[in-house]
Amino acid sequence: MIEAREWEQEQERLSEVSAKLEDRIGEIEPEIEGLNEQAVDIRRKFWEEVSVSTSTNEDFEESVYSIEQQEALLSERERSHQNKVRKYHKLKRLSESPYFGRIDFREDGTGFAESVYIGVSSFVDNDGLEFLIYDWRTPIASLYYDHSPGRADYETPNGSISGKMELKRQYQIRDRQILNVFDTSDTIGDELLQQVLGGAADNRMKSIVATIQKEQNAIIREDKSRMVIVQGAAGSGKTSAALQRVAYLLYSQRDRLRADQVVLFSPNPMFNGYVSTVLPELGEENMKQTTFQEYLERRLGQAFALEDPFDQMEYVLSQSSDPGYEARLSGIRYKASSGFLQEMQRYVEGLERGGMKFRALTFRGRELVSAERMRELFYGYNASLRTANRLAKLQEWLLAEVKRLEREERYAKWVDEGLNYIDTEQYEEAYGELHQERHVFEFSEQYAAARARLNGTRRLDEGDFDFSERQEAWLRKDLAREAFEPLKRGVKRMTFVDVTALYMQLFDQEQSPESDRVSSEAGASALPPCWNEIGRQTRAKLERGELYCEDATPYLYLKEMVEGLRSSSDIRQVFVDEGQDYSAFQYAFFKKMFPSARMTVLGDFSQAIFTQSTELSGPDSPLVHLYGAADTRVFRLNRSYRSTREIVGFTKALLPEAADIEPFDREGAKPLLIGAESPKQKAELIAAHLKQLQAEGFDSIGIVTRTAAEAREALEQLAALGCQDLKEITKTTPEFKKGTLILPVYLAKGVEFDAVLIYDASANAYNRESERKLFYTACTRAMHRLTLFCIADPTPFIDNADLSLYDSAAAAQ
Ligand SMILES: Nc1ncnc2c1ncn2[C@@H]1O[C@H](COP(=O)(O)OP(=O)(O)OP(=O)(O)O)[C@@H](O)[C@H]1O
Structure with missing residues (x-):
C-alpha cells in the first residue's frame, strides 16, 4: 500500500x-x-x-x-x-477503469522520469501531445510486464531504449475510484495476481491484461518467427496468452491485419463461446473461431457420415471388448503419424506413374466415358506434368466431351418423348427466348433487306424463318442441357476421380501373417500392428459411406493433393489451441491450407488424451519441422496459475513429465480422496459433498466423468438424490453455463471450475496406462478444490502421490 x-x-x-x-x-x-x-x-x-x-x-x-x-x-x-x-x-x-498500471521511466540521457499510465487503449490529451493513458500494447508498456524497478530497456521499431524504472505501481479501479494501489518490486506484483487468481471461476474466460507475466509477454509480442510453439503446463495461461497475442497483433499490425484474417482452432464448439468475450473486452473485434471438425464437415460432410473425435474417444474408452479394438487403436495411431503422412506423399507422387483410379461418366445408365479411357488420357499427357495439372487437363477434355455428347443427345429418343411433356412454363420460356432472338433476327433481316434494296438484289433466305422448328430445337437443347447439368457439375467438382478407391488402395498391401511389422513397398516405413485388419475396417467403413474420425484428415489430404488444393491465402494468422491433439496430417494440412499465414500452436503433451497426439516441441515433433527450426520459436510455460499450490502438488505427482511444474503461490485445502463401499454410497457422498461446496459459496463446480455414459449415470443418480440445478454437458451443448456441470473429461478441455469432483477415481475406472493423461487432465481443471471419489481401491495413478499431498476420508458406516 x-x-x-x-x-x-x-x-x-x-x-x-x-x-x-x-x-x-x-x-x-x-x-x-x-x-x-x-x-x-x-x-x-x-x-x-x-x-x-x-x-x-x-x-x-x-x-x-x-x-x-x-x-x-x-x-x-x-x-x-x-x-x-x-x-x-x-x-x-x-x-x-482508465488504467491498471504505471511506471516511471527515466530514459538515459534525459533529465526526467516520465510517468506512463497503462490501460486497455491509449488516450491523448486534447492538445494531442500528452499521453494520459498508454495502450498496453505500445512498446513502452512492455516495460511494465518485463521489468522490476531498476535498469530496464524496451524494444521499439527504431531500436532498443534503455533507462531506469523508478516506480512500478498497480491499481484496482472501479467506478472511477481507486480501490487498491500496490507498489511493487516484482515484475508484476504478486498481490494483484493473488487477488485475481483467488477469485471465482467464470463461464467465460477473462482477459489477463493487467497481470500478464514476463514469460507470457514474450509469447504475446513475438513477431519474428513463422511458427510459435508454446508447450505449457495445465493452467499456465496458454489460452489466455494466445488471446492477448491476437489483440497485440491486431494492434501492432493494424495497417495490414484485420480480425477476419485471424483464425483460432478450438477443441470443441463450446470453447468458442468460452473465449469469445476476451477480445471484445480488450476493445478488439473477434477473430474467426472454428473447430477442425467443423472444417472437415464442410469439406466432406456431404459425401460421408463423419465420426467426430468425441465418438472416437467414447469408442476408445468404452469398447475394449470389441474384437476389432486393438486394430482400431493401432489404426488411429498410424493414421495420425508422420510415417503415414510420408507414405501418403510417396503414394501421391507414385500416382504420376500409375495407380490412378477414375469413375466412369455415365448418363441414363449408359457409360459415356469409361474409367479406362480417362486413365489412358491421364497417363498419355506429358509425363512432366504434376497430377493436379493433368487432372485439370482431363477435366477440360471431359467438359468439352460432355458438351459434345449433350449436343448429340438432343435427338435421342428420350428427348423426343420429353417433348410430349413440356409444360406451359417451358413453352413460355422458349417463346420469350426466341422472341428476343427474333429482335436480333428481325434487325439483321431488316439490315439485309435494306442492303438488298440498295443493291437492287433479292435475298435468297428472305422469309424462311420457321418459328415452330426453331421452338422445337430450342426445347430439345434445353431438355438435354438440363439433363446433362449434374454431370457437368460433377466434372467441375472432379467426381470422376475415385478418391475413395485411391484411399482404399493405400491399404491394399497384405501383411504377411508371420510378421506384425513388415516394410512397406517403398521400404522406408514399417506397417503398424494388425495392418490387415486395419485395412479391412477402413474399407468396410468407407463402403458404408462413412469415415472414421482418424481417416477424415488423411482422406481430405489425399483428395487435395491429387485434385489441387483449395487454399485460403487471405488468412494471415492461425492459432491452434490444445495443439497436442492434432495429428502430423492436420499440421501438414494447415500449412497447405493457409499458405500466407503464420502459426501459433499452444498445447500440453501431458494432456494428450486422444489416441492420436503430437509432441509439440521434442526433436521428433512434426511441428518443429513444418517451417524448419530456423523459423520456429518454442516457448515453455512451467508455472501454473489456475490451481492452488496443494492441487498442483498433487497433480504433478500423477505424471512423471509434470514434475517440473511450479505452482503460483496460492494456498488452499489439500485434495480430498473419499472412499465408498458401493456405487449407491458413492453417489450419496457426492451429493452431500456437493451441497457442502455450494453452501461454502462455490458456484462453479465440475463433476468430471470418464465417458458420456458415466456423465448420464451421474446425472440420474444425483438428481434422484435431490441435487438441484445440475447441468449435463454433451458434445452438442452450445455453451458453458455457470453452475454445477456434469461432463466427460474430453469436454472439459481448456476450461476450469472453482471445485472439481472426480466422479469415479476407482482403480476399476482408471487403470490403463493410456488413460493416465486423461485422469491428469480431469484433476487439473480445479482452481480451489479437488475431491476424488472411489469405490474400493483408488486408481493406481495416485500411487506416486505422497500421502502428505492429499487427505483421505473413508465413508462413515
Ligand atoms: N498472467 C495471468 N494473470 C492472471 N490470471 C492468469 C494469468 N495467466 C493465467 N491466468 C489464469 O490462469 C487460468 C488458466 O489459464 P489458461 O486457461 O489460459 O491456461 P491454459 O494453459 O490454457 O490451461 P489448460 O492447458 O489447462 O487448458 C485462467 O483462469 C487464467 O485467467
Whole structure:
C-alpha cells in the first residue's frame, strides 16, 4: 500500500483523467447519434435520389455513375461511422477503469522520469501531445510486464531504449475510484495476481491484461518467427496468452491485419463461446473461431457420415471388448503419424506413374466415358506434368466431351418423348427466348433487306424463318442441357476421380501373417500392428459411406493433393489451441491450407488424451519441422496459475513429465480422496459433498466423468438424490453455463471450475496406462478444490502421490 498523501494524488489524477474522458465522450456522443441517423437516411433516400434512365446509352451510363457515387459516399460514411463508434466504445470502456498500471521511466540521457499510465487503449490529451493513458500494447508498456524497478530497456521499431524504472505501481479501479494501489518490486506484483487468481471461476474466460507475466509477454509480442510453439503446463495461461497475442497483433499490425484474417482452432464448439468475450473486452473485434471438425464437415460432410473425435474417444474408452479394438487403436495411431503422412506423399507422387483410379461418366445408365479411357488420357499427357495439372487437363477434355455428347443427345429418343411433356412454363420460356432472338433476327433481316434494296438484289433466305422448328430445337437443347447439368457439375467438382478407391488402395498391401511389422513397398516405413485388419475396417467403413474420425484428415489430404488444393491465402494468422491433439496430417494440412499465414500452436503433451497426439516441441515433433527450426520459436510455460499450490502438488505427482511444474503461490485445502463401499454410497457422498461446496459459496463446480455414459449415470443418480440445478454437458451443448456441470473429461478441455469432483477415481475406472493423461487432465481443471471419489481401491495413478499431498476420508458406516 502507498501513503495516504500519494493515494490522494493518485485519486486526483484519476478524477482528472476520468473527467477528460467524460468530456471526450460527451463531444463524440451527438456525432455518433447524428451519424446513425445520417446513415439510415441516406440508405432510405438512396433509390429516391437516383433515377434510373435507360432511354439512351448516355442516360444509362449517367444513372450507373450516379448510383456508384452514392454507394461510395454511403460506404465512406459507414466506414467513418464504424471508426467513430469503435472509438466511442473504447472511451466508454476506459472511463469505467482508465488504467491498471504505471511506471516511471527515466530514459538515459534525459533529465526526467516520465510517468506512463497503462490501460486497455491509449488516450491523448486534447492538445494531442500528452499521453494520459498508454495502450498496453505500445512498446513502452512492455516495460511494465518485463521489468522490476531498476535498469530496464524496451524494444521499439527504431531500436532498443534503455533507462531506469523508478516506480512500478498497480491499481484496482472501479467506478472511477481507486480501490487498491500496490507498489511493487516484482515484475508484476504478486498481490494483484493473488487477488485475481483467488477469485471465482467464470463461464467465460477473462482477459489477463493487467497481470500478464514476463514469460507470457514474450509469447504475446513475438513477431519474428513463422511458427510459435508454446508447450505449457495445465493452467499456465496458454489460452489466455494466445488471446492477448491476437489483440497485440491486431494492434501492432493494424495497417495490414484485420480480425477476419485471424483464425483460432478450438477443441470443441463450446470453447468458442468460452473465449469469445476476451477480445471484445480488450476493445478488439473477434477473430474467426472454428473447430477442425467443423472444417472437415464442410469439406466432406456431404459425401460421408463423419465420426467426430468425441465418438472416437467414447469408442476408445468404452469398447475394449470389441474384437476389432486393438486394430482400431493401432489404426488411429498410424493414421495420425508422420510415417503415414510420408507414405501418403510417396503414394501421391507414385500416382504420376500409375495407380490412378477414375469413375466412369455415365448418363441414363449408359457409360459415356469409361474409367479406362480417362486413365489412358491421364497417363498419355506429358509425363512432366504434376497430377493436379493433368487432372485439370482431363477435366477440360471431359467438359468439352460432355458438351459434345449433350449436343448429340438432343435427338435421342428420350428427348423426343420429353417433348410430349413440356409444360406451359417451358413453352413460355422458349417463346420469350426466341422472341428476343427474333429482335436480333428481325434487325439483321431488316439490315439485309435494306442492303438488298440498295443493291437492287433479292435475298435468297428472305422469309424462311420457321418459328415452330426453331421452338422445337430450342426445347430439345434445353431438355438435354438440363439433363446433362449434374454431370457437368460433377466434372467441375472432379467426381470422376475415385478418391475413395485411391484411399482404399493405400491399404491394399497384405501383411504377411508371420510378421506384425513388415516394410512397406517403398521400404522406408514399417506397417503398424494388425495392418490387415486395419485395412479391412477402413474399407468396410468407407463402403458404408462413412469415415472414421482418424481417416477424415488423411482422406481430405489425399483428395487435395491429387485434385489441387483449395487454399485460403487471405488468412494471415492461425492459432491452434490444445495443439497436442492434432495429428502430423492436420499440421501438414494447415500449412497447405493457409499458405500466407503464420502459426501459433499452444498445447500440453501431458494432456494428450486422444489416441492420436503430437509432441509439440521434442526433436521428433512434426511441428518443429513444418517451417524448419530456423523459423520456429518454442516457448515453455512451467508455472501454473489456475490451481492452488496443494492441487498442483498433487497433480504433478500423477505424471512423471509434470514434475517440473511450479505452482503460483496460492494456498488452499489439500485434495480430498473419499472412499465408498458401493456405487449407491458413492453417489450419496457426492451429493452431500456437493451441497457442502455450494453452501461454502462455490458456484462453479465440475463433476468430471470418464465417458458420456458415466456423465448420464451421474446425472440420474444425483438428481434422484435431490441435487438441484445440475447441468449435463454433451458434445452438442452450445455453451458453458455457470453452475454445477456434469461432463466427460474430453469436454472439459481448456476450461476450469472453482471445485472439481472426480466422479469415479476407482482403480476399476482408471487403470490403463493410456488413460493416465486423461485422469491428469480431469484433476487439473480445479482452481480451489479437488475431491476424488472411489469405490474400493483408488486408481493406481495416485500411487506416486505422497500421502502428505492429499487427505483421505473413508465413508462413515
Ligand atoms: N498472467 C495471468 N494473470 C492472471 N490470471 C492468469 C494469468 N495467466 C493465467 N491466468 C489464469 O490462469 C487460468 C488458466 O489459464 P489458461 O486457461 O489460459 O491456461 P491454459 O494453459 O490454457 O490451461 P489448460 O492447458 O489447462 O487448458 C485462467 O483462469 C487464467 O485467467
